[in-house]
Amino acid sequence: MEGFAALLHGFEVALTLHHVTLMVAGVLVGILVGVLPGLGAPNGVALLLPLTFAMQPVSAIILLSSMYWGALLGGSTTSILFNIPGEPSSVATTFDGHPMAKQGKAAEALSLAFLSSGFGALAGVLVVTFVADNIAGFALRFSPAEYFAVYLLAFCAFIGMGGADPLKTAVSLLLGLAFASVGMDTVSGEMRLTFGQDELVRGISFLVAVIGLFGIGELLATADETEKVEGVQARVRLASVFAALLALPRHALALVRSAAIGVWMGLTPGGPTAASFMSYGVARRFSRRRDNFGRGEPEGVVSPETADHASGVSALLPMLALGVPGSATAAVMMGGLMIWGLQPGPALFEDRPDFVWGLIASMYVANLVAVVIVLATVPLFASVMRVPFALLAPLILVICLVGAWTIAGAGFDMWLVLGFGLVGYLFKKLDYPVAPLVLAMVLGDRTEDAFRQSMLMSQGSLGVFWANPLVASITTFALLLLAWPLLARLLRGAAPATRRQAE
Amino acid sequence: MPGRRAAEVTVALAASGVGVVVIIGAMAHDVGWGATGPGAGYFPLRVGLLLAAAGLLLALRHAMAGEAGRFAAPGAARRVARLFIPTAILGIAMAPLGAYLPMTAYLLWMGRREARLAWPRALALALLTPALFYLVFEVWLFVPLAKGPVENALGLW
Numbered sequence: 001m002e003g004f005a006a007l008l009h010g011f012e013v014a015l016t017l018h019h020v021t022l023m024v025a026g027v028l029v030g031i032l033v034g035v036l037p038g039l040g041a042p043n044g045v046a047l048l049l050p051l052t053f054a055m056q057p058v059s060a061i062i063l064l065s066s067m068y069w070g071a072l073l074g075g076s077t078t079s080i081l082f083n084i085p086g087e088p089s090s091v092a093t094t095f096d097g098h099p100m101a102k103q104g105k106a107a108e109a110l111s112l113a114f115l116s117s118g119f120g121a122l123a124g125v126l127v128v129t130f131v132a133d134n135i136a137g138f139a140l141r142f143s144p145a146e147y148f149a150v151y152l153l154a155f156c157a158f159i160g161m162g163g164a165d166p167l168k169t170a171v172s173l174l175l176g177l178a179f180a181s182v183g184m185d186t187v188s189g190e191m192r193l194t195f196g197q198d199e200l201v202r203g204i205s206f207l208v209a210v211i212g213l214f215g216i217g218e219l220l221a222t223a224d225e226t227e228k229v230e231g232v233q234a235r236v237r238l239a240s241v242f243a244a245l246l247a248l249p250r251h252a253l254a255l256v257r258s259a260a261i262g263v264w265m266g267l268t269p270g271g272p273t274a275a276s277f278m279s280y281g282v283a284r285r286f287s288r289r290r291d292n293f294g295r296g297e298p299e300g301v302v303s304p305e306t307a308d309h310a311s312g313v314s315a316l317l318p319m320l321a322l323g324v325p326g327s328a329t330a331a332v333m334m335g336g337l338m339i340w341g342l343q344p345g346p347a348l349f350e351d352r353p354d355f356v357w358g359l360i361a362s363m364y365v366a367n368l369v370a371v372v373i374v375l376a377t378v379p380l381f382a383s384v385m386r387v388p389f390a391l392l393a394p395l396i397l398v399i400c401l402v403g404a405w406t407i408a409g410a411g412f413d414m415w416l417v418l419g420f421g422l423v424g425y426l427f428k429k430l431d432y433p434v435a436p437l438v439l440a441m442v443l444g445d446r447t448e449d450a451f452r453q454s455m456l457m458s459q460g461s462l463g464v465f466w467a468n469p470l471v472a473s474i475t476t477f478a479l480l481l482l483a484w485p486l487l488a489r490l491l492r493g494a495a496p497a498t499r500r501q502a503e
Numbered sequence: 504m505p506g507r508r509a510a511e512v513t514v515a516l517a518a519s520g521v522g523v524v525v526i527i528g529a530m531a532h533d534v535g536w537g538a539t540g541p542g543a544g545y546f547p548l549r550v551g552l553l554l555a556a557a558g559l560l561l562a563l564r565h566a567m568a569g570e571a572g573r574f575a576a577p578g579a580a581r582r583v584a585r586l587f588i589p590t591a592i593l594g595i596a597m598a599p600l601g602a603y604l605p606m607t608a609y610l611l612w613m614g615r616r617e618a619r620l621a622w623p624r625a626l627a628l629a630l631l632t633p634a635l636f637y638l639v640f641e642v643w644l645f646v647p648l649a650k651g652p653v654e655n656a657l658g659l660w
Contacts, residue, residue: 171518174554185543223586224579256532380577394613397590411598412523448546
């Protein structure tokens with residue numbers, strides 16, 4: 001029952017007036033960020049992060065995580081009303097959410113989406129509460145070799161299971177690792193990859209990269225597409241919320257299944273985007289009403305939304321306990337943790353229980369607050385989408401540029417953020433995934449340190465990554481995931497061949 | 504307008520080129536075993552090699568594949584340039600000229616040229632937005648924005 005006492009203490013931290021105010025503010029900013037094009041959750045957190053440097057770490061993480069929950073909900077709103085996913089993880093919500101809205105069931109679709117999001121978040125945070133201590137305790141046994149294996153697993157999972165072209169994912173990841181190594185080497189103090197440029201001595205800030213790739217790049221990609229925004233007017237009345245609440249038990253199976261998928265994808269570094277697509281796919285395959293999918297089937301809204309939130313919430317646990325973020329947003333938050341002077345990892349649970357349990361308790365409260373607020377404010381935020389893009393884009397770009405300036409007050413960062421913006425645009429156009437680049441930039445130094453310490457322990461033998469059953473199984477699993485795209489092709493190629501032989 | 508295949512090959516080759524730059528940078532350091540284990544260049548060298556190889560492979564694969572259609576719809580490049588070029592000028596001007604003057608000019612330009620606002624509305628946008636930024640960042644949050652000769656002359660902090 002140690003965990004329960006810790007959670008109660010966490011609620012004492014989370015339920016102060018100051019923190020509840022921060023939650024409300026975070027959720028409101030988050031919904032706005034989720035609704036606006038070019039301002040997704042990772043970018044929003046990156047923009048807000050420099051403003052939290054002077055705050056208490058607990059307050060800062062409560063503000064940023066609340067913003068994340070708000071952004072996830074805001075992303076679903078635009079998916080349903082405008083057929084424009086505000087977040088990559090709400091793409092799957094457009095498939096049935098927007099058809100429902102066009103059939104005049106916008107309020108029902110929104111209420112269902114928000115309530116199932118709330119269910120998913122609750123499932124995620126319950127799992128986090130129960131397994132947090134176990135995972136942290138488990139991770140205490142980790143040596144540098146295990147850490148390197150876990151980072152390798154995170155990278156390989158993106159390549160093998162990310163859904164994008166494996167080679168393009170690899171390029172994105174390796175670029176991130178290369179950018180991470182610019183600046184002073186943490187072990188020898190040598191200046192690496194600076195080519196004599198003083199501006200590069202500080203290294204390349206991952207925040208600048210996130211603002212450029214996700215913010216500026218996203219807006220340029222939006223300007224590239226001509227499609228007119230055609231929205232559906234919606235006002236969510238209390239009656240439709242209750243109707244949706246009463247309808248939820250009918251989707252009990254979909255809810256539980258999607259929450260399980262979401263939690264799993266959040267704990268392993270699959271991320272909310274993969275989780276929502278997988279959940280939608282599974283639902284379409286096994287639902288009794290599968291023929292109705294894509295034409296406004298409520299279960300097609302419930303499934304991706306539940307998984308999206310379950311994984312968004314549970315992605316914070318590996319970030320805290322292992323230092324391996326399960327999503328791009330969690331990666332940005334982890335970077336924030338390190339800037340606030342906290343080291344993510346199992347020691348955090350022993351040294352700063354107020355921080356860890358304050359955050360976990362705030363996840364219960366903030367998600368509840370978020371669902372209530374979003375239900376009440378949907379018409380208000382949806383009206384933001386009616387502002388013409390030609391007006392909205394310059395304003396968001398000014399916010400991005402000013403945000404990049406506030407990170408370090410460096411003129412060179414402005415060149416970098418514009419460069420990353422162009423890269424983000426090209427990546428988006430050519431279907432390169434951006435999240436692996438950010439993950440690699442945040443994890444790069446830790447990965448290299450873990451690798452170098454392991455090699456030092458083993459006197460240069462790679463055998464250290466197979467030295468005991470634990471590290472051996474993680475490393476092997478990572479390499480299997482890396483090889484998965486090739487293996488899958490071989491298996492698929494072999495299957496028709498054997499069938500032909502049988503005929 | 505270049506086709507999608509040309510764009511794919513160019514971006515993949517550029518990534519490969521970054522890999523080569525990383526290799527060259529890493530070679531300036533100890534890429535083998537140093538006094539404290541693997542040297543400073545050990546990890547970057549391997550990252551650079553993998554990146555160069557992955558980029559080259561991607562470029563080859565796209566070069567061998569057939570033409571993949573166009574990179575962007577007609578007119579899209581112009582729309583992107585009309586958004587990006589003023590933004591780039593704003594970004595670059597912020598450090599030497601301060602945040603406020605370029606921001607005003609940028610919003611006035613974008614409001615008039617792109618959003619086609621009438622003069623009063625465009626002026627309101629261009630003058631009130633920087634004022635709001637000043638209040639939020641400098642007064643409320645104590646986060647200084649870029650200052651230039653204009654702010655200096657006005658003694659704005």
